[in-house]
Amino acid sequence: MQQIKAKTESVQEIQKGIFTLKVLAPSIAAEARPGQFCNIKVNEDNFPLLRRPFSISEVDGDYISFMFNIVGVGTEILSRKSKGDIIDIIGPLGNGFDFVGDYKNAIIIAGGIGSAPFPYLFREIGVDKNVSCCVGGRSKVDIITYGMRNIFISTDDGSEGFHGNVVQLLDSKIDDFDKDETKIFACGPTPMLRAVSEFSINRGISCEISTESVMACGFGICQGCVIESTKNDGFVLVCKDGPVFNAEDVRI
Numbered sequence: 710m711q712q713i714k715a716k717t718e719s720v721q722e723i724q725k726g727i728f729t730l731k732v733l734a735p736s737i738a739a740e741a742r743p744g745q746f747c748n749i750k751v752n753e754d755n756f757p758l759l760r761r762p763f764s765i766s767e768v769d770g771d772y773i774s775f776m777f778n779i780v781g782v783g784t785e786i787l788s789r790k791s792k793g794d795i796i797d798i799i800g801p802l803g804n805g806f807d808f809v810g811d812y813k814n815a816i817i818i819a820g821g822i823g824s825a826p827f828p829y830l831f832r833e834i835g836v837d838k839n840v841s842c843c844v845g846g847r848s849k850v851d852i853i854t855y856g857m858r859n860i861f862i863s864t865d866d867g868s869e870g871f872h873g874n875v876v877q878l879l880d881s882k883i884d885d886f887d888k889d890e891t892k893i894f895a896c897g898p899t900p901m902l903r904a905v906s907e908f909s910i911n912r913g914i915s916c917e918i919s920t921e922s923v924m925a926c927g928f929g930i931c932q933g934c935v936i937e938s939t940k941n942d943g944f945v946l947v948c949k950d951g952p953v954f955n956a957e958d959v960r961i
């Protein structure tokens with residue numbers, strides 16, 4: 710983990726309301742793994758006070774990229790950064806996806822801005838795996854497929870692809886895969902993650918979910934990001950023990 714002053718290379722609106730921020734961060738790029746995140750101080754002054762966590766969306770040489778939508782003051786400030794701006798970043802943080810293994814099929818499940826970590830995972834997962842991506846959103850404008858291929862789309866309103874949610878889409882596809890040779894990687898809103906977890910546990914399919922929690926420090930000091938663990942009636946920290954967990958290990 711490093712705290713660095715990163716120089717902004719670019720901010721791009723890749724589709725309406727969805728931005729990528731690319732910064733020069735050689736020391737973080739050298740250590741990063743798919744599924745890890747950074748905690749970003751969005752401003753030079755102390756407003757907003759707390760850093761904001763963002764998944765590492767891609768690593769390209771000495772550069773790392775983030776993908777975000779505007780939900781409040783922090784993301785609005787980030788969307789207005791320009792080339793050369795310096796941003797204070799702590800990372801890489803958290804554990805990342807455990808994507809190396811003997812399984813043959815990887816199924817990526819992304820809901821809305823939950824697509825953010827997947828360009829990096831998709832690229833790193835390796836040519837020996839058959840990677841399929843199920844990407845869901847409320848409507849076609851919410852679908853983010855950036856950096857992914859072999860994509861199946863679902864929309865709640867039926868405006869594009871499968872008419873239904875992304876777990877129903879997964880259900881319609883799952884018989885094409887040998888469940889003992891398949892691993893699911895999911896990121897998106899908590900209700901979606903809950904449904905993916907339940908689905909994979911019931912079917913006996915290995916599944917990792919990238920969880921979210923409101924964060925302050927981002928590295929295990931403030932205890933502000935606890936979620937319930939299914940082991941020993943305990944709790945885990947999203948920032949330090951996660952954000953990626955085996956579906957059966959947490960109650961979200």
Ligand SMILES: Cc1cc2nc3c(=O)[nH]c(=O)nc-3n(C[C@H](O)[C@H](O)[C@H](O)COP(=O)(O)OP(=O)(O)OC[C@H]3O[C@@H](n4cnc5c(N)ncnc54)[C@H](O)[C@@H]3O)c2cc1C
Pocket residue numbers: 746757761762763764765775776777778779780781782783784785822825826920921922923924952
């Ligand atoms: C590990 C981790 C990785 C993340 N990765 C990404 C990413 O790659 N791309 C991305 O766009 N977002 C990501 N997020 C969420 C992102 O951190 C928040 O959207 C961001 O902090 C909002 O900052 P803001 O100042 O714009 O909004 P605020 O002004 O802080 O909040 C605006 C509204 O959004 C709600 N909100 C804020 N944070 C969260 C949250 N974590 N979950 C649910 N609601 C929230 C607030 O309650 C409020 O209603 C991630 C969160 C975590 C914990």
Ligand code: FES
Pocket residue numbers: 923924925926927928929930931932933934935946947948949
């Ligand atoms: S954000 Fe401080 S312990 Fe997790």
